Amino acid sequence: MSLSAAANSMSDKDFQNIGPAPLPPSAGKSNASTAAFNQTQPISKMMNGLDINHRKSIPVGNQRVGSHSLSTTRRKTGWVSYKDDGLLSFLWQKRFLVLNDSYLALYKNDKSQDDPSLLISLTSIISVSRTQLKQNCFELIRSSERNSFTNSSNNSLSSSSSSSDSSKKAIYISTKTEHELHNWLDVIFAKCPLLGGVSSPTNFTHKVHVGFDPETGSFVGMPTNWEKLLKHSRITGEDWNNDSAAVIQVLQFYQEYNGINPNNNNAAAKANAGIKGSIPSKPSQINSQSPTSKLSKPSLDHAPQNYQKNVLQNNNIQHHEKFQPRRHAPMAPKATNTTDAQKTPMQQNIQNRIDPQYSANHNVPPPRAPGRQTPFKQPLASQNYQPSSQPQPQAYAQPNTYKPYHNNTNPYSKPQVSPNRDIITPRAPQISTAKLQNKYTQQRSPISPLGEKPKVNPNDLSAKAATIAMRQDLNPMRAAPTKPTAAPSEPKKDVAVTKQRKPSKPTMSNAEIMSKLKNVTFNTDPSPYFKMIEKAGQGASGSVYLAERVYLPPNINNRLSRYQNGESPNVSIGDKVAIKQMILSKQPRKELIVNEILVMKDSRHKNIVNFLEAYLKTEDDLWVVMEYMEGGSLTDIIENCQANTTSHSPLMEPQIAYIVRETCQGLKFLHDKHIIHRDIKSDNVLMDTQARVKITDFGFCAKLTDKRSKRATMVGTPYWMAPEVVKQREYDEKVDVWSLGIMTIEMLEGEPPYLNEDPLKALYLIATNGTPKLKYPETLSLDIKRFLSVCLCVDVRYRASTEELLHHNFFSMACQPEELVSLLEWKK
Numbered sequence: 001m002s003l004s005a006a007a008n009s010m011s012d013k014d015f016q017n018i019g020p021a022p023l024p025p026s027a028g029k030s031n032a033s034t035a036a037f038n039q040t041q042p043i044s045k046m047m048n049g050l051d052i053n054h055r056k057s058i059p060v061g062n063q064r065v066g067s068h069s070l071s072t073t074r075r076k077t078g079w080v081s082y083k084d085d086g087l088l089s090f091l092w093q094k095r096f097l098v099l100n101d102s103y104l105a106l107y108k109n110d111k112s113q114d115d116p117s118l119l120i121s122l123t124s125i126i127s128v129s130r131t132q133l134k135q136n137c138f139e140l141i142r143s144s145e146r147n148s149f150t151n152s153s154n155n156s157l158s159s160s161s162s163s164s165d166s167s168k169k170a171i172y173i174s175t176k177t178e179h180e181l182h183n184w185l186d187v188i189f190a191k192c193p194l195l196g197g198v199s200s201p202t203n204f205t206h207k208v209h210v211g212f213d214p215e216t217g218s219f220v221g222m223p224t225n226w227e228k229l230l231k232h233s234r235i236t237g238e239d240w241n242n243d244s245a246a247v248i249q250v251l252q253f254y255q256e257y258n259g260i261n262p263n264n265n266n267a268a269a270k271a272n273a274g275i276k277g278s279i280p281s282k283p284s285q286i287n288s289q290s291p292t293s294k295l296s297k298p299s300l301d302h303a304p305q306n307y308q309k310n311v312l313q314n315n316n317i318q319h320h321e322k323f324q325p326r327r328h329a330p331m332a333p334k335a336t337n338t339t340d341a342q343k344t345p346m347q348q349n350i351q352n353r354i355d356p357q358y359s360a361n362h363n364v365p366p367p368r369a370p371g372r373q374t375p376f377k378q379p380l381a382s383q384n385y386q387p388s389s390q391p392q393p394q395a396y397a398q399p400n401t402y403k404p405y406h407n408n409t410n411p412y413s414k415p416q417v418s419p420n421r422d423i424i425t426p427r428a429p430q431i432s433t434a435k436l437q438n439k440y441t442q443q444r445s446p447i448s449p450l451g452e453k454p455k456v457n458p459n460d461l462s463a464k465a466a467t468i469a470m471r472q473d474l475n476p477m478r479a480a481p482t483k484p485t486a487a488p489s490e491p492k493k494d495v496a497v498t499k500q501r502k503p504s505k506p507t508m509s510n511a512e513i514m515s516k517l518k519n520v521t522f523n524t525d526p527s528p529y530f531k532m533i534e535k536a537g538q539g540a541s542g543s544v545y546l547a548e549r550v551y552l553p554p555n556i557n558n559r560l561s562r563y564q565n566g567e568s569p570n571v572s573i574g575d576k577v578a579i580k581q582m583i584l585s586k587q588p589r590k591e592l593i594v595n596e597i598l599v600m601k602d603s604r605h606k607n608i609v610n611f612l613e614a615y616l617k618t619e620d621d622l623w624v625v626m627e628y629m630e631g632g633s634l635t636d637i638i639e640n641c642q643a644n645t646t647s648h649s650p651l652m653e654p655q656i657a658y659i660v661r662e663t664c665q666g667l668k669f670l671h672d673k674h675i676i677h678r679d680i681k682s683d684n685v686l687m688d689t690q691a692r693v694k695i696t697d698f699g700f701c702a703k704l705t706d707k708r709s710k711r712a713t714m715v716g717t718p719y720w721m722a723p724e725v726v727k728q729r730e731y732d733e734k735v736d737v738w739s740l741g742i743m744t745i746e747m748l749e750g751e752p753p754y755l756n757e758d759p760l761k762a763l764y765l766i767a768t769n770g771t772p773k774l775k776y777p778e779t780l781s782l783d784i785k786r787f788l789s790v791c792l793c794v795d796v797r798y799r800a801s802t803e804e805l806l807h808h809n810f811f812s813m814a815c816q817p818e819e820l821v822s823l824l825e826w827k828k
């Protein structure tokens, strides 16, 4: 049997879960630790291996370093690139870096008998921080007044180094991998006495020691507002102890996402309110309420249920046994008898990317590599599969062992943020384990109004509306929806809680925006051309109405073809259209609207919502006309199916395959144009009555260029965000593939993973859990699990592209469009 056939022949039982992502090609034995880092291993766990805390370790004997005899007993070594900020600053030089208990020394070779090029006393190091100068690079600043040594015979580099402040000298060290960088930072921080203190002498950073005090059930040393955010996020002391670095990472992410100053109480309180309280008690109150006043008091009796639910969700074994096999879909999949031999290389390649880590975790044979070497080749069975950090079944019963993380976490974060942000370091708890457990339980108790899910008052909102509200309560910041400029009829949906995009510096001036808008809009009042029928939906930037064309403006088709690159817009009287009305002065980021129009205008594809025309009614009143998708959003469809089915999965696999394939085609079209959508989720996928599936909401789109082939801006909706976005790493089109995988889970389970969690906690879980677990894997086909495993692959190198996905076997079970029409019946 060929390797690929062997992989394909695994039975459903072998795949109870999609498991973690396949390892990268380099993640063999020789590089297992790097792979572990790239996967989901919490930083703190990896740090444990370093044993940085124990001074009496591995004696290597005395060692001569030039004229300085380093009579210390422990060291870390490795090759690095090095440069200073002096005359020869343009030169990066390969050096062998040696760190022992007293010195950091740079050698030209790894013999260590020669004199070092540079020798720095650890007591002279006053600051270490990551820098963008080079990949995997950190800057080390030392005070020349503090006993810094330079080897006389090799001092060309060091003696020439001078920073603006003559008593301080900077050097830059770059490692081969991010993992090495972390290791170096970790040991340097552990050993340099001036880095472990309360504050850094550089004045650029403010160090805070942070820990979790189970006695009080709160975090200590944390900036007040971060502490509040944490407290209300249900990130527990246990989470902190498991992976404090990830907690800090998501806090920083969250802070930047919301533009919160951690020391500003109001800002954080607002953000907090934004996360939690967004369900207005009555639909009629929506427009009159301010974002903060919308905060409704959460129910205190939700948490125990959530807790129980979490226990079940996380404890897969218990959970799975409870469920019957999934009902068979009424629709027969199309014949799928393609043999391995008939498959294209792309097909074989994509089919075989299944979850080896699952195998490692569940004692089933790992899938084996196909014979051909391809970029997505399965790791060989003989290689070490690194189990991912799976969510713990439940925290409370387990002993809490504090994992010291003696590090300034800041250097581990990508240096995309302001250099003077706070640095948070964990500090050890002072309480015994037994007390810890006790207090963690309390910490999880529903004590704080802000920490709870928004209370849903059954008198005010229907259960469905409440679910919608919960789903819409996804973006950390939220604003009251803009008042509709025209309200021809009552809104269809009761709940119109909307998201607010991150207010940040505009990239275009108002004049530029208006000039761009005028280029793509008709400067005329469109009111006579349309009869407004009803409100179809509410977005953050405006309301969407169903309208009918009752009159065609003169030369519309000529004018439209000019705007639409010569393609026939096919506009006629009687057409039903969707009109999105926006008041420009109320838009925090008008350039996003321009972005949206430009992307839609140039993206004519059967799986993209077609832009028809736009009008600037006045300088402030923008109407965007699009094709009308009467089926509404996929979210509505999922919710409606959930209400009507007793199966675990709201939709059947063939239906899911169809919808995902169509979405994937739309995405591939965008990706071929180097556009990343960045907000793929069921809310942004619309359907019409012929079961056409189209992507919408292009405000967050980003264009990749030759100069900028990666992005780093934090954009999207937390639960759908790829780990690399949450971890503030550079990312590309494949973030959309991750989100597509999450959207597939929405169709299988009714909601994305962690939706019950607060967004901050969800971010933490995305960062630490990696590939999410399925709730009912035993009910799913192997094909869909394989599909998910290549979408939800933490290592981007192994995550499939949209092009590859379109060759996946999963799509061969897609149903015909007619078989989806039943999903839309509830709309009638």
Ligand SMILES: Nc1ncnc2c1ncn2[C@@H]1O[C@H](COP(=O)(O)OP(=O)(O)OP(=O)(O)O)[C@@H](O)[C@H]1O
Binding pocket: 498, 499, 536, 537, 538, 539, 540, 541, 542, 543, 544, 578, 580, 609, 626, 627, 628, 629, 630, 632, 633, 683, 686, 696, 697, 699
């Ligand atoms: N072309 C369309 N046809 C039918 N309904 C639509 C169409 N576009 C949007 N809608 C409905 O209007 C709602 C709001 O759409 P919109 O694109 O404004 O949402 P949003 O993404 O939340 O907001 P924004 O883009 O302003 O951030 C959608 O959820 C959908 O129900």
